Amino acid sequence: MTKGLREKVFLLLGIFLSLSLSSCGWLAREQTQRQMGHAAMQAQIELDAGKIQKAIDIQKEIYQKYPQDPTVRSGYIKTLESMKSSGDQAFERNDFALAGNIYEILAKNWSHFADFSQSLSFNRNFLEKKVRTSRCLYVEKQVRAHLETGDFQKALDIQEFFQKYSQDLTVRNGYIKTLESIKDRADQAFERNDFALAGCIYELLLKHISFATPLGRRLSWDREVLTKKIRSCKKILFENGLEQYRSGDLNKAISIWKSILAFDPENQEIKRTVDTTILQSKNLEKAK
Structure with a gap:
């Protein structure tokens, strides 16, 4: 083979190799683009379905595979921002349960995208604060609903x-606001002479609150106040029942005394009074 022919052969081989490498690189990029496109589409589908964690997992997997690819990182950031916007929108429409869940999932996964966190419009402190606020507002909303239904x-x-x-x-x-509101409901019941309901609420507060804690000490009332109120409810109800008993309405008397047992179920004196009155009522019925 002549020198000129060899040079031509080497030149052709070089061109072929260059084209082959270029083709391989193009195919690799094409494959990466397809994977990224598929991942982005799947992540969006999961996000639309409310499966926040699943959407993050999909983006996390493709990012771990191509951590240096700017398109992958951009897609990951876009997904996270979309999640955060979903949380904000839920918060604005007072869906605090959903908002809290979204913020909490983002906060729990923060370590997975901490290396590009500077590119995000929010940070971990923001998410943790939003979680607490959302949970608090959700609970307050639930409490208000329970208070309205009694x-x-x-x-x-x-x-x-x-x-x-x-x-x-x-x-x-x-x-504290919740506890004060419940106490107000008890006071209102007491003022309108609904001593059975008032007694039940006072007793619930007495059982649920530890007044030795700093929180307990910040309340506008204490254990002694509740105890006195409960004692007053029992005394008034007992006297009302006694008045009905003396007037001959034994069933009414029994009903009133039983209402005491609703918040003081271990009161043996009231139990004996109720049992005795029931027996008297039965004997009177038989004598008719």
Whole structure:
């Protein structure tokens, strides 16, 4: 083979190799683009379905595969911003349960996108604060609903949330506001002579609150106030029942005395009085 022919062969081989490498690179980029497009589409589908964690997992997987690809990072950021916007929109329409869940999922996954967190419009502190605020507003909304229906037990059962975030000023103030509101309902019942309801609410508060804690000491009333109110409710109800008994309306007397047992179920004196009166009522019926 002549020197000129060899040079031509090498030249052709070089061109072929260059084209092959270029083609491989193009195919690799094309494959990456397809994977990114598919991942973005799947993430959006999960996001639209409300599956926030699943959407993050999809973006996280493709990002771990191509951490240096600007398009992958851009898609990841876009998904996260979309999630945060969904949380904001839920918050604005007072859907605090949904908003809190979205913010919480983003906060829990923060370590997975911390390396590009500077490119996000929000930070971890913002998310954690939003979680607490959303939860607090959600609980307050639930408490108001329970108060409106008179379900004071359920209103107090939500206290676990307040205890979890007891160091947060907003949460703590919300809890105090709830307790004061429940106490006001008891006072209103007392003032309109509904001593059975008032006694039940006072007793619930007495059982649920630890007045030795800093939170308990911030209330406008204490254990002694509740105890006195409960004692007054029992005394008035007992006297009202006695008045009905003396007038001959034994059934009414029994009904009134039984209402005491609703908030003082271990009161043996009232139990004996009720049992004795029921027996008298039965004997009177037989004698007719």
